[in-house]
Amino acid sequence: MAFGFFKKKEPAATPTPASPAAPLPDDPTVEPPPEKKGLLKRLTKAISKTRMILSRKVLGLVGLGQKIDDDILEKLEEAMIEADFGVETSGFLMDVVRSAWKNSTIETTDQVLPFLQKDLKHRLTHRGNALNFAKAGPSVILVVGVNGAGKTTSVAKLAWYLTSIGKKVVLAAADTFRAAAVEQLKTWSQRIGCEIVTGADRADPASVAHRGAERLLESGADVLLVDTAGRLHTQKNLMDELRKIHAACAAKKIEGAPHETILVLDATTGQNALNQADMFKQAANVTGLFLAKLDGTAKGGAVLTINERVEIPVKFVGLGEGVEDMQPFDADQFVDALFDLKDLASAQATGEPA
Numbered sequence: 001m002a003f004g005f006f007k008k009k010e011p012a013a014t015p016t017p018a019s020p021a022a023p024l025p026d027d028p029t030v031e032p033p034p035e036k037k038g039l040l041k042r043l044t045k046a047i048s049k050t051r052m053i054l055s056r057k058v059l060g061l062v063g064l065g066q067k068i069d070d071d072i073l074e075k076l077e078e079a080m081i082e083a084d085f086g087v088e089t090s091g092f093l094m095d096v097v098r099s100a101w102k103n104s105t106i107e108t109t110d111q112v113l114p115f116l117q118k119d120l121k122h123r124l125t126h127r128g129n130a131l132n133f134a135k136a137g138p139s140v141i142l143v144v145g146v147n148g149a150g151k152t153t154s155v156a157k158l159a160w161y162l163t164s165i166g167k168k169v170v171l172a173a174a175d176t177f178r179a180a181a182v183e184q185l186k187t188w189s190q191r192i193g194c195e196i197v198t199g200a201d202r203a204d205p206a207s208v209a210h211r212g213a214e215r216l217l218e219s220g221a222d223v224l225l226v227d228t229a230g231r232l233h234t235q236k237n238l239m240d241e242l243r244k245i246h247a248a249c250a251a252k253k254i255e256g257a258p259h260e261t262i263l264v265l266d267a268t269t270g271q272n273a274l275n276q277a278d279m280f281k282q283a284a285n286v287t288g289l290f291l292a293k294l295d296g297t298a299k300g301g302a303v304l305t306i307n308e309r310v311e312i313p314v315k316f317v318g319l320g321e322g323v324e325d326m327q328p329f330d331a332d333q334f335v336d337a338l339f340d341l342k343d344l345a346s347a348q349a350t351g352e353p354a
């Protein structure tokens with residue numbers, strides 16, 4: 001099978017300067033606070049379809065420690081495709097399992113899922129999932145994506161998140177092509193309690209970014225978040241706009257800005273999301289993904305496929321329409337929820353599907 005796109009050379013790891021406010025890995029011995037438990041529940045629900053089918057189908061195949069053979073591997077691949085991993089991701093995952101079997105890293109079926117879990121965690125984390133901040137001084141985060149992907153909402157979510165970890169945030173409403181987008185962001189900024197810079201209707205987005213950078217420096221804030229227009233009429237159009245915004249930040253002598261360019265993808269749109277990612281990657285130096293609307297997919301496979309295909313780390317997931325309905329992406333938690341081995345084991349013991 002051809003899985004050429006998975007075998008592209010890996011880009012150099014995104015440098016992730018340690019930030020004192022960067023989220024710490026979860027300590028499994030500490031009981032998560034209620035709001036975090038709620039989000040974990042929602043994450044689990046978001047991937048419930050994949051999870052359910054995986055549990056039911058895969059359990060019978062790999063639950064018992066029998067010797068792996070070609071027939072079992074073929075059935076396992078079918079089960080993965082049904083679990084919405086998609087043909088390509090399933091094929092790829094099975095490629096990984098097959099070669100591990102051929103070189104005797106795994107020999108019995110009960111080793112398949114633990115092996116895959118470890119492998120997937122590596123795939124989802126090896127590019128670094130933490131937000132990049134400036135090494136010194138304030139940071140600029142550009143948020144890009146097509147109209148309707150969830151950009152403005154994700155900007156608000158990022159503002160809420162950054163504020164909650166103690167950063168002072170300024171918003172620049174640089175999507176000046178839709179008056180509603182400016183109003184939407186204004187409303188969020190009032191709720192979150194952060195400053196917002198807006199421009200006149202149809203103002204040059206770069207001028208709004210420029211004023212945002214000015215306010216960032218004047219107000220001594222930590223982070224400027226720039227909402228952009230999702231215009232993709234032509235790639236040149238998009239590139240020109242992004243270039244101007246880059247130049248506006250550079251003119252303010254904010255070294256290294258933008259420190260992050262976050263591409264917002266609607267996780268429910270499958271192949272479209274992948275096409276958009278290709279487009280934006282060519283136009284801008286995208287450094288991280290915000291996968292919005294994961295609550296609307298019920299298919300966890302989307303995260304894996306996007307991660308493999310786009311080759312840019314998933315940094316945040318959106319789990320609803322409110323500002324708090326988001327999470328910094330936690331690959332361990334995600335993969336554990338996807339292949340809940342505890343559930344599998346107890347289902348096996350009772351003979352019930354998990």
Ligand code: GDP
Pocket residue numbers: 145146147148149150151152153154181230292293294295296317318319320321325
């Ligand atoms: P933009 O055009 O890219 O700026 O997209 P918006 O931020 O305006 O969002 C478009 C629609 O998607 C709005 O109705 C949002 O409430 C909704 N939306 C954004 N993020 C999420 C999410 O994570 N989950 C759900 N269910 N809806 C979302």
Ligand code: MG
Pocket residue numbers: 148151152153175181
């Ligand atoms: Mg918008």
